[in-house]
Amino acid sequence: MEHAIDRLRTVHSKVLCEGWFSGLSHPKGSIQIVIDGERFIPEIAIVLRPDLVGPFGVDAEKWGFRLTCDVNPSRKDWYGSVQLLLNDGEREYLVDDPARIQYEFQRREASAAELDFFKRMNEATSPAVLEIGSRKRSGNSKTDRVPPHAHYTGFDIAAGDNVDVVGDAHFMSRHLPRNHFDFVFSISTFEHLLMPWKAAVELNAVMKHGGLAFIHSHQAWPVHDAPWDFYRFSKFGWHGIFNRYSGFEVIASEHAEPATIIPETQINNPATFLSKETGYLMSVCLVRKIGGTDLKWDADPMSIIETAYPA
Incomplete structure:
Protein backbone atom coordinates (compact mmCIF):
# COMPACT_ATOMS: atom_id res chain seq x y z
CA MET A 1 0.00 0.00 0.00
CA GLU A 2 1.77 3.12 -1.27
CA HIS A 3 0.66 6.65 -0.44
CA ALA A 4 1.76 10.25 0.15
CA ILE A 5 -0.01 13.35 1.45
CA ASP A 6 1.06 16.47 -0.45
CA ARG A 7 -1.32 18.95 1.13
CA LEU A 8 -3.86 18.95 3.94
CA ARG A 9 -5.96 21.93 4.95
CA THR A 10 -8.72 22.33 7.51
CA VAL A 11 -10.90 25.40 7.04
CA HIS A 12 -13.86 25.78 9.40
CA SER A 13 -15.96 22.63 8.81
CA LYS A 14 -14.16 21.46 5.69
CA VAL A 15 -11.13 19.23 5.12
CA LEU A 16 -9.20 19.50 1.86
CA CYS A 17 -6.47 17.04 0.95
CA GLU A 18 -4.25 16.29 -2.05
CA GLY A 19 -1.87 13.41 -2.59
CA TRP A 20 -1.72 9.94 -4.06
CA PHE A 21 -2.78 6.45 -2.97
CA SER A 22 -2.19 3.14 -4.74
CA GLY A 23 -5.47 1.71 -3.46
CA LEU A 24 -7.51 4.03 -5.67
CA SER A 25 -6.68 1.75 -8.61
CA HIS A 26 -8.86 -0.94 -6.97
CA PRO A 27 -12.66 -0.78 -7.60
CA LYS A 28 -13.26 -0.87 -3.85
CA GLY A 29 -10.41 1.43 -2.91
CA SER A 30 -11.41 4.39 -0.76
CA ILE A 31 -10.29 7.19 1.56
CA GLN A 32 -12.20 8.33 4.62
CA ILE A 33 -11.64 11.21 7.03
CA VAL A 34 -11.41 10.21 10.70
CA ILE A 35 -11.65 12.69 13.58
CA ASP A 36 -11.58 11.22 17.10
CA GLY A 37 -12.98 7.94 15.78
CA GLU A 38 -15.79 9.57 13.78
CA ARG A 39 -15.71 8.74 10.07
CA PHE A 40 -16.65 11.10 7.24
CA ILE A 41 -16.99 10.27 3.55
CA PRO A 42 -15.26 12.79 1.26
CA GLU A 43 -15.78 13.68 -2.37
CA ILE A 44 -12.75 12.43 -4.30
CA ALA A 45 -11.52 13.59 -7.71
CA ILE A 46 -8.82 11.60 -9.48
CA VAL A 47 -5.81 13.67 -10.53
CA LEU A 48 -3.40 12.26 -13.09
CA ARG A 49 0.13 11.89 -11.73
CA PRO A 50 2.59 11.16 -14.55
CA ASP A 51 5.43 11.68 -12.05
CA LEU A 52 4.49 8.35 -10.42
CA VAL A 53 4.86 6.31 -13.61
CA GLY A 54 8.66 6.09 -13.39
CA PRO A 55 8.91 4.63 -9.88
CA PHE A 56 5.65 2.65 -9.82
CA GLY A 57 4.57 1.85 -13.38
CA VAL A 58 1.90 2.97 -15.84
CA ASP A 59 -1.08 2.26 -13.55
CA ALA A 60 0.29 4.68 -10.94
CA GLU A 61 -0.66 7.65 -13.11
CA LYS A 62 -4.21 7.32 -11.77
CA TRP A 63 -3.23 7.22 -8.10
CA GLY A 64 -3.45 10.98 -7.61
CA PHE A 65 -6.44 12.46 -5.78
CA ARG A 66 -7.94 15.69 -4.55
CA LEU A 67 -10.62 15.40 -1.89
CA THR A 68 -12.96 17.71 -0.02
CA CYS A 69 -15.02 16.70 2.96
CA ASP A 70 -17.60 18.52 5.05
CA VAL A 71 -17.22 17.48 8.68
CA ASN A 72 -19.09 18.21 11.88
CA PRO A 73 -17.22 16.32 14.59
CA SER A 74 -18.37 16.23 18.19
CA ARG A 75 -15.09 17.78 19.31
CA LYS A 76 -15.09 21.47 18.46
CA ASP A 77 -11.31 22.06 18.74
CA TRP A 78 -10.54 19.31 16.23
CA TYR A 79 -8.22 21.30 13.93
CA GLY A 80 -5.01 19.37 13.36
CA SER A 81 -6.43 16.07 14.69
CA VAL A 82 -7.45 14.72 11.28
CA GLN A 83 -6.60 11.14 10.32
CA LEU A 84 -6.98 9.44 6.93
CA LEU A 85 -8.28 5.89 6.62
CA LEU A 86 -6.97 4.28 3.44
CA ASN A 87 -8.59 1.14 2.03
CA ASP A 88 -7.06 -0.67 -0.97
CA GLY A 89 -9.97 -3.09 -1.30
CA GLU A 90 -8.33 -5.73 0.91
CA ARG A 91 -7.08 -3.99 4.04
CA GLU A 92 -7.23 -0.66 5.84
CA TYR A 93 -4.40 1.62 6.90
CA LEU A 94 -4.78 4.61 9.21
CA VAL A 95 -2.53 7.58 8.45
CA ASP A 96 -2.27 8.68 12.05
CA ASP A 97 -1.08 12.30 11.86
CA PRO A 98 -0.99 13.66 8.30
CA ALA A 99 -1.08 17.28 9.49
CA ARG A 100 2.10 16.73 11.53
CA ILE A 101 3.79 14.88 8.67
CA GLN A 102 3.03 17.75 6.32
CA TYR A 103 3.99 20.40 8.88
CA GLU A 104 7.42 18.87 9.46
CA PHE A 105 7.99 18.44 5.71
CA GLN A 106 7.05 22.03 4.96
Missing part, protein backbone atom coordinates in the same frame (compact mmCIF):
# COMPACT_ATOMS: atom_id res chain seq x y z
CA ARG A 107 9.26 23.34 7.77
CA ARG A 108 12.31 21.32 6.72
CA GLU A 109 14.38 24.22 5.31
CA ALA A 110 13.55 26.61 8.14
CA SER A 111 14.06 23.86 10.70
CA ALA A 112 17.41 22.99 9.12
CA ALA A 113 18.62 26.58 9.61
CA GLU A 114 17.42 26.57 13.21
CA LEU A 115 18.93 23.17 13.97
CA ASP A 116 22.23 24.22 12.39
CA PHE A 117 22.32 27.35 14.55
CA PHE A 118 21.68 25.57 17.85
CA LYS A 119 23.93 22.65 16.89
CA ARG A 120 26.86 25.02 16.40
CA MET A 121 26.00 26.75 19.66
CA ASN A 122 26.01 23.44 21.55
CA GLU A 123 29.31 22.40 19.99
CA ALA A 124 31.03 25.69 20.86
CA THR A 125 33.19 26.02 23.97
CA SER A 126 31.70 28.44 26.52
CA PRO A 127 29.87 30.54 23.91
CA ALA A 128 28.50 33.97 24.77
CA VAL A 129 24.82 33.86 23.79
CA LEU A 130 22.37 36.75 23.48
CA GLU A 131 18.59 36.49 23.09
CA ILE A 132 16.83 39.62 21.84
CA GLY A 133 13.27 39.75 23.13
CA SER A 134 13.89 37.22 25.89
CA ARG A 135 10.93 38.00 28.14
CA LYS A 136 8.76 34.91 28.45
CA ARG A 137 5.26 36.11 27.72
CA SER A 138 3.93 34.26 24.64
CA GLY A 139 5.11 30.67 25.12
CA ASN A 140 7.19 30.92 21.93
CA SER A 141 10.64 30.43 23.45
CA LYS A 142 13.86 28.69 22.41
CA THR A 143 15.76 29.35 25.64
CA ASP A 144 15.71 25.66 26.53
CA ARG A 145 17.88 25.04 23.46
CA VAL A 146 20.76 27.01 24.99
CA PRO A 147 23.38 24.60 26.44
CA PRO A 148 24.32 24.78 30.14
CA HIS A 149 27.93 25.64 29.30
CA ALA A 150 26.90 28.83 27.45
CA HIS A 151 27.05 32.31 28.98
CA TYR A 152 23.48 33.44 28.28
CA THR A 153 22.13 37.00 28.38
CA GLY A 154 18.43 37.70 28.02
CA PHE A 155 17.75 41.18 26.60
CA ASP A 156 14.31 42.80 26.42
CA ILE A 157 12.71 46.23 26.32
CA ALA A 158 10.87 45.50 29.58
CA ALA A 159 11.80 43.74 32.80
CA GLY A 160 10.34 40.30 33.39
CA ASP A 161 10.96 36.58 33.59
CA ASN A 162 14.19 35.59 31.79
CA VAL A 163 15.39 39.19 31.30
CA ASP A 164 18.94 39.96 32.42
CA VAL A 165 19.36 43.34 30.74
CA VAL A 166 16.58 45.84 30.00
CA GLY A 167 17.05 48.04 26.96
CA ASP A 168 15.93 49.04 23.48
CA ALA A 169 17.24 46.81 20.67
CA HIS A 170 17.77 49.95 18.60
CA PHE A 171 20.50 50.89 21.12
CA MET A 172 21.94 47.52 22.13
CA SER A 173 25.52 48.75 22.25
CA ARG A 174 24.58 51.18 25.05
CA HIS A 175 23.61 48.26 27.27
CA LEU A 176 25.75 45.33 26.12
CA PRO A 177 29.51 44.83 25.60
CA ARG A 178 30.86 45.33 22.08
CA ASN A 179 32.30 42.50 19.96
CA HIS A 180 31.21 40.05 22.65
CA PHE A 181 28.54 37.56 21.52
CA ASP A 182 29.22 34.39 19.56
CA PHE A 183 25.56 33.54 19.02
CA VAL A 184 22.44 35.71 18.95
CA PHE A 185 18.84 34.63 18.43
CA SER A 186 15.54 36.47 18.34
CA ILE A 187 12.09 34.86 18.21
CA SER A 188 9.05 36.86 17.02
CA THR A 189 10.61 40.20 17.93
CA PHE A 190 11.84 41.90 14.75
CA GLU A 191 8.30 42.69 13.60
CA HIS A 192 8.01 44.86 16.73
CA LEU A 193 11.10 46.96 15.94
CA LEU A 194 10.29 50.31 14.32
CA MET A 195 13.70 50.36 12.61
CA PRO A 196 14.98 46.78 12.24
CA TRP A 197 17.82 48.01 10.01
CA LYS A 198 19.05 50.14 12.93
CA ALA A 199 18.84 47.09 15.20
CA ALA A 200 20.96 45.15 12.67
CA VAL A 201 23.73 47.76 12.93
CA GLU A 202 23.54 47.56 16.72
CA LEU A 203 23.64 43.79 16.49
CA ASN A 204 26.84 44.07 14.47
CA ALA A 205 28.36 46.17 17.24
CA VAL A 206 27.79 43.59 20.00
CA MET A 207 28.64 40.44 18.00
CA LYS A 208 32.05 38.92 17.52
CA HIS A 209 33.48 38.66 14.00
CA GLY A 210 32.22 35.35 12.60
CA GLY A 211 29.37 35.22 15.08
CA LEU A 212 26.01 33.72 14.04
CA ALA A 213 22.51 35.11 14.47
CA PHE A 214 19.19 33.32 13.97
CA ILE A 215 16.18 35.61 13.46
CA HIS A 216 12.61 34.28 13.49
CA SER A 217 9.65 36.49 12.56
CA HIS A 218 6.53 36.44 10.39
CA GLN A 219 5.70 36.67 6.70
CA ALA A 220 1.98 36.77 7.52
CA TRP A 221 0.35 37.08 10.94
CA PRO A 222 -2.55 39.01 12.50
CA VAL A 223 -1.75 42.39 14.01
CA HIS A 224 -0.61 41.83 17.59
CA ASP A 225 0.81 43.87 20.47
CA ALA A 226 -0.57 46.95 18.74
CA PRO A 227 0.46 49.66 18.24
CA TRP A 228 3.97 48.15 18.36
CA ASP A 229 3.49 45.92 15.33
CA PHE A 230 5.35 47.32 12.34
CA TYR A 231 6.57 44.77 9.78
CA ARG A 232 6.23 41.42 8.07
CA PHE A 233 9.24 39.81 6.38
CA SER A 234 9.51 37.58 3.34
CA LYS A 235 12.55 35.33 3.13
CA PHE A 236 13.86 37.67 0.44
CA GLY A 237 13.56 40.78 2.62
CA TRP A 238 16.19 39.67 5.13
CA HIS A 239 18.86 40.40 2.52
CA GLY A 240 17.94 44.07 2.67
CA ILE A 241 18.74 44.18 6.40
CA PHE A 242 21.64 41.74 6.66
CA ASN A 243 24.19 42.32 3.90
CA ARG A 244 27.79 43.41 3.38
CA TYR A 245 26.88 47.05 4.07
CA SER A 246 25.58 46.18 7.54
CA GLY A 247 28.48 43.75 8.01
CA PHE A 248 26.65 40.45 7.52
CA GLU A 249 26.13 37.61 5.09
CA VAL A 250 22.92 35.60 4.88
CA ILE A 251 23.61 31.88 5.19
CA ALA A 252 19.96 30.84 4.90
CA SER A 253 16.56 32.53 4.64
CA GLU A 254 13.38 30.49 4.50
CA HIS A 255 9.61 30.57 4.78
CA ALA A 256 7.74 28.11 6.99
CA GLU A 257 4.18 27.08 7.85
CA PRO A 258 2.12 27.71 4.69
CA ALA A 259 -1.16 29.52 5.28
CA THR A 260 -4.30 30.41 3.37
CA ILE A 261 -5.33 34.05 3.61
CA ILE A 262 -9.09 34.48 3.20
CA PRO A 263 -10.60 37.98 2.98
CA GLU A 264 -13.76 38.54 5.04
CA THR A 265 -15.45 39.91 1.93
CA GLN A 266 -14.30 38.84 -1.55
CA ILE A 267 -15.44 41.49 -3.99
CA ASN A 268 -12.79 42.17 -6.58
CA ASN A 269 -9.38 41.08 -7.85
CA PRO A 270 -6.90 40.20 -6.48
CA ALA A 271 -8.70 39.47 -3.21
CA THR A 272 -11.06 37.04 -4.95
CA PHE A 273 -8.18 34.64 -5.57
CA LEU A 274 -6.24 34.99 -2.33
CA SER A 275 -7.74 31.80 -0.92
CA LYS A 276 -6.04 29.86 -3.72
CA GLU A 277 -2.61 31.33 -3.06
CA THR A 278 -0.08 30.43 -0.38
CA GLY A 279 1.28 32.71 2.31
CA TYR A 280 3.58 31.72 5.17
CA LEU A 281 3.18 32.30 8.87
CA MET A 282 6.91 32.26 9.57
CA SER A 283 10.06 33.67 8.04
CA VAL A 284 13.57 32.95 9.35
CA CYS A 285 17.15 33.81 8.51
CA LEU A 286 20.57 32.60 9.64
CA VAL A 287 23.29 35.24 9.26
CA ARG A 288 26.99 35.60 10.00
CA LYS A 289 28.91 38.74 10.95
CA ILE A 290 31.65 39.20 8.34
CA GLY A 291 32.90 42.65 9.30
CA GLY A 292 32.14 45.99 10.85
CA THR A 293 29.90 48.65 9.36
CA ASP A 294 29.95 52.42 8.89
CA LEU A 295 26.15 52.59 8.69
CA LYS A 296 24.30 54.42 11.41
CA TRP A 297 20.91 55.98 12.03
CA ASP A 298 20.74 58.66 14.67
CA ALA A 299 16.94 58.64 14.84
CA ASP A 300 15.51 57.60 18.20
CA PRO A 301 12.37 55.47 17.73
CA MET A 302 11.04 56.72 21.06
CA SER A 303 10.95 60.24 19.61
CA ILE A 304 8.49 58.88 17.03
CA ILE A 305 6.49 56.44 19.16
CA GLU A 306 4.59 57.92 22.07
CA THR A 307 3.40 54.65 23.64
CA ALA A 308 5.14 52.02 25.73
CA TYR A 309 5.50 48.45 24.44
CA PRO A 310 2.47 46.40 25.59
CA ALA A 311 3.00 44.49 28.81
